[in-house]
Amino acid sequence: MSKLLKSIEKKIEIDKEIINVLPKTGIKQIKDLKKKIETMLDKYNKMDASIIKEMNRRYDNITSIKENPEIAVVKKQILEWNNLGLSDDAQNAFEKMGLDKLLYNLNGYYKKDLGTINKDIIRCVKKFKEVGIQLTKKDFNISEYVSEYMSVLLEEASKGVTNSEIIKNAFEKVYWKCSDLIPHIIVNIRQIYDKHEEEIELFYKNKTEKILSELNLTKEQLEAKKQELVEKLDSLVNLDGRNILDSFFNNTYSVSDYKRENYDKTYEKIISKNPDELTKEEKADMDINISDLHNNLVEYVNYLEFKFLIDEILKLREEKLKEVAKEQEEKANANKKDKKGKKDKNGKNTQKSEYETLKLEIKTLFDDIEKINGTHVEEKPKFGFFKKKEEQIINKNDPAKILERDKKILSIKDLYAKIDICRQKEVIFANVNDTSKLLDLLRLASYNYGFLARTIIKQYPDIIENDIHSMIERIRKFVRLYNFSVINNINMLEKKDISIVIKDKYKLLGMALTKENFSEAGIDELIKDIQLIKSYNDIVRSNILLEDIQYVINAKEILKR
Amino acid sequence: MEVKGIKLSEIEHTELLELHKQVSDFIKFLDGEYENIKKMEAERL
Numbered sequence: 001m002s003k004l005l006k007s008i009e010k011k012i013e014i015d016k017e018i019i020n021v022l023p024k025t026g027i028k029q030i031k032d033l034k035k036k037i038e039t040m041l042d043k044y045n046k047m048d049a050s051i052i053k054e055m056n057r058r059y060d061n062i063t064s065i066k067e068n069p070e071i072a073v074v075k076k077q078i079l080e081w082n083n084l085g086l087s088d089d090a091q092n093a094f095e096k097m098g099l100d101k102l103l104y105n106l107n108g109y110y111k112k113d114l115g116t117i118n119k120d121i122i123r124c125v126k127k128f129k130e131v132g133i134q135l136t137k138k139d140f141n142i143s144e145y146v147s148e149y150m151s152v153l154l155e156e157a158s159k160g161v162t163n164s165e166i167i168k169n170a171f172e173k174v175y176w177k178c179s180d181l182i183p184h185i186i187v188n189i190r191q192i193y194d195k196h197e198e199e200i201e202l203f204y205k206n207k208t209e210k211i212l213s214e215l216n217l218t219k220e221q222l223e224a225k226k227q228e229l230v231e232k233l234d235s236l237v238n239l240d241g242r243n244i245l246d247s248f249f250n251n252t253y254s255v256s257d258y259k260r261e262n263y264d265k266t267y268e269k270i271i272s273k274n275p276d277e278l279t280k281e282e283k284a285d286m287d288i289n290i291s292d293l294h295n296n297l298v299e300y301v302n303y304l305e306f307k308f309l310i311d312e313i314l315k316l317r318e319e320k321l322k323e324v325a326k327e328q329e330e331k332a333n334a335n336k337k338d339k340k341g342k343k344d345k346n347g348k349n350t351q352k353s354e355y356e357t358l359k360l361e362i363k364t365l366f367d368d369i370e371k372i373n374g375t376h377v378e379e380k381p382k383f384g385f386f387k388k389k390e391e392q393i394i395n396k397n398d399p400a401k402i403l404e405r406d407k408k409i410l411s412i413k414d415l416y417a418k419i420d421i422c423r424q425k426e427v428i429f430a431n432v433n434d435t436s437k438l439l440d441l442l443r444l445a446s447y448n449y450g451f452l453a454r455t456i457i458k459q460y461p462d463i464i465e466n467d468i469h470s471m472i473e474r475i476r477k478f479v480r481l482y483n484f485s486v487i488n489n490i491n492m493l494e495k496k497d498i499s500i501v502i503k504d505k506y507k508l509l510g511m512a513l514t515k516e517n518f519s520e521a522g523i524d525e526l527i528k529d530i531q532l533i534k535s536y537n538d539i540v541r542s543n544i545l546l547e548d549i550q551y552v553i554n555a556k557e558i559l560k561r
Numbered sequence: 562m563e564v565k566g567i568k569l570s571e572i573e574h575t576e577l578l579e580l581h582k583q584v585s586d587f588i589k590f591l592d593g594e595y596e597n598i599k600k601m602e603a604e605r606l
Contacts, residue, residue: 002576004567005583011565012587019594027605034598041591044584047564051581054569058577551574558581 015040052559059555062548067242074233081226082480090431091447093200094193097127101449103189109182111465114171115163117182121150122157124189131203133196141375142188142409145178150185180410187412191366231483241544244535248553253535255553258546263536266529272512287537289509292485294534296502297527299486302478303438303498308459309445309452309475310438314492317432320425323354355426358419365408365415372405424451438487439479446479499523 019037023029094100105112105120125135140150152170156162174181193200208219215222237243247253267275270290275283352360431444445452452472456463463471486498499518507513517526539546555561563569569577 002572004565004572005576005579007565008580008583012583015587016590019591024598024601027602030598030602030605034595034602037591037595037598041588041595044588044591048581048584048588050564050569051577051584055577055581057570058574547574551578554578558578 055555055559059552059559059561062544062552063245065241065245065544068236068240071233071236071240071243074229074236078226078229078233078481081222081229090427090444092427093131093197093204095447095449096204097131097200099124099127099189099193102127103186104450104453106182106186106189108465114168118153118157118162118167121153121185121189122162125154125157128192128196131200133192133199135192139192140185140188141373142191142369143178143184143373143405145174145181146184146188149174149181178406180406183413184406184409187409187416190412190416194362227483230481233481234483238535238538239542241542244539244542244544245549245552247535248549249556255550257532258536258539258550263533266532270511270513270529270533286510287533289506289511290530290533291537293502293506293511294527294530295483296486297523297530299482299484300498300502301523301527302482303442303487306442306445306475306478309455310441310492312455312458313428313432313441313445316425317428320429323425324429327353353426355419355422358415358422362412362415362419365412369405369408369412372401420448420450421454424448432492434491434493436492438490438492439484441492442475442487443479446476 022033024033102120102124109117128135137151137154140146149170153167156164156167264275278286453468456468456471503513503518516522
């Protein structure tokens with residue numbers, strides 16, 4: 001105990017004794033004692049006010065620490081490069097635009113309010129604008145219901161409103177004529193995308209080329225640069241006083257854990273000897289190993305959580321491989337029966353894949369709808385003019401035709417659901433091969449919002465909408481922003497137990513790890529221990545003192561800050 | 562600011578927190594004693 005504390009303690013003891021020994025029988029004695037206590041209270045309250053003032057001064061001083069400005073710069077750079085999706089060849093323009101997410105949200109329209117739906121519809125319109133396609137009410141012509149509603153919504157949205165009384169009235173009016181208004185809008189948006197798909201793909205291609213040329217990098221070089229930045233960001237954040245302090249404020253870390261004796265005890269548990277027995281160099285090496293192990297463990301735990309996505313990709317690939325084998329067998333058999341087979345006038349085999357068949361079915365249905373609507377445009381002739389028929393809907397007075405068309409619109413919606421699954425298989429087939437790594441599969445799984453949502457629901461049937469969304473965000477963040485070193489190196493066909501691969505590596509480096517540490521019952525404790533050592537080391541290397549953190553967390557409660 | 566001739570700004574965080582604890586605990590004690598003595602005074606008057 002310091003001199004000051006001892007002195008105050010002694011003074012308090014004396015004052016306590018004075019109160020105890022002073023007589024309190026007569027009224028004068030009582031009044032004297034009362035006066036004495038009042039004097040003491042005044043003295044100690046003044047002292048306490050000084051102490052509180054000093055405590056506040058220190059609290060403000062420590063908590064005024066700012067985040068390293070370099071963190072924001074690096075984050076921004078990574079996000080910019082991520083948003084470009086430059087290295088994601090398997091991601092199509094539909095996904096790059098974010099229409100996969102918006103249309104998934106719109107598909108669940110019955111669970112949402114009108115304001116949210118309108119916002120998502122307008123977001124879709126904006127996404128087209130971002131890729132150079134300015135949509136107007138004329139583009140929303142799949143049915144007179146869509147035309148009527150979208151005219152009002154677009155007009156109101158141009159004034160910055162998406163949930164006005166005018167919109168609500170328009171919805172009310174149209175909805176009772178067609179309760180499938182939102183599915184109609186969804187199909188209309190997909191039709192617009194299909195019409196412009198090549199143009200949008202070209203937009204992204206040109207944009208990618210322009211950026212890469214400006215940066216004077218190849219896609220691979222850019223990906224490597226991004227990875228370097230991810231590592232840099234990780235290090236900057238881990239050693240940043242502001243971020244460390246916030247981890248204590250938001251209870252990610254607890255001051256009771258971050259005590260030297262606790263650190264030494266945990267270290268000893270991991271390496272089977274007291275860290276003081278290590279030389280300075282040995283300790284520095286072991287600290288690096290522990291930091292690496294922490295990174296591997298976080299990666300491993302995330303991998304375990306999202307492994308169901310990899311399993312789904314492998315399952316779909318297996319299905320697709322069987323389908324392809326069957327198709328080839330059928331082709332071979334057809335050729336045996338009739339050497340010519342089914343061929344077109346150019347001699348090419350006309351047998352279509354499921355994806356192509358579905359695409360054709362959708363196109364045929366759209367043609368039928370346009371014919372009913374009177375908006376059908378014949379294919380442009382090579383020479384001469386083609387005339388677009390009047391865009392107004394001409395069959396609006398023929399209920400039978402309208403009914404037929406509305407059925408076709410809903411059929412298209414179902415076909416799109418099928419073609420999305422089919423496309424997922426095509427993408428997997430085209431991008432996954434026997435040399436693919438586990439990360440390649442997870443990355444592939446992360447591209448399409450609809451696929452992610454469907455697979456998550458399959459895995460967790462009772463999951464609620466918000467949790468699906470937050471899980472997708474976490475998956476995408478993990479895939480894009482993690483500093484991988486395990487699953488990016490393990491082949492998808494390897495039947496290795498990743499936990500054993502990790503355990504063996506660090507056992508060789510002198511850590512006392514066992515299989516039990518990686519069991520369901522032991523992994524959380526192992527991560528907690530490794531996290532404690534790593535974070536403790538980071539704090540020691542950071543620009544904030546552990547003593548300051550401990551002070552701030554303790555003082556926070558006292559000062560009610 | 563000084564307490565017993567020692568500048569508060571110069572003592573360690575743990576000491577400051579402990580000092581606050583000692584003083585505030587004693588203030589609570591004094592408050593209790595003061596209430597008691599007030600009651601005694603009221604009874605006598």
